[in-house]
Amino acid sequence: xxxxxxxxxxxxxxxxxxxxxxxxxxxxxxxxxxxxxxxxxxxxxxxxxxxxxxxxxxxxxxxxxxxxxxxxxxxxxxxxxxxxxxxxxxxxxxxxxxxxxxxxxxxxxxxxxxxxxxxxx
Numbered sequence: 803x804x805x806x807x808x809x810x811x812x813x814x815x816x817x818x819x820x821x822x823x824x825x826x827x828x829x830x831x832x833x834x835x836x837x838x839x840x841x842x843x844x845x846x847x848x849x850x851x852x853x854x855x856x857x858x859x860x861x862x863x864x865x866x867x868x869x870x871x872x873x874x875x876x877x878x879x880x881x882x883x884x885x886x887x888x889x890x891x892x893x894x895x896x897x898x899x900x901x902x903x904x905x906x907x908x909x910x911x912x913x914x915x916x917x918x919x920x921x922x923x
Contacts, residue, residue: 803860803862804860805861805862806861806862808870810823814874815870815877822896825898826896828856829895830857830859830892832850832890833861833890834850834860834861834889835890835891837864837865837866838864842888843888845904847862849910850910865878889902
């Protein structure tokens with residue numbers, strides 16, 4: 803797992819989208835926007851750390867510990883209309899394929915499996 807840098811987070815705030823350098827860093831990319839106190843995030847973090855980067859490249863940001871907390875939260879909540887944490891954006895081949903909140907390992911993987919079926923058709 804890779805932490806989103808402050809420069810990348812500022813890009814998200816300014817442009818209201820995930821930077822191309824993240825989205826296109828691998829075929830399958832997950833971006834998790836969360837707060838470090840969230841018990842669901844702690845649970846997810848344990849299984850996400852075990853996923854090899856060559857399977858899914860995972861980026862995360864615990865934005866509650868950042869000086870731009872309120873700005874980032876506002877962008878997250880208004881751009882993606884999501885007020886819960888963790889919030890996950892799923893990308894396949896540079897395209898946003900879905901989003902979710904807390905989920906288990908099988909459900910997390912299923913987002914990418916569904917997109918593979920669509921792209922193979």
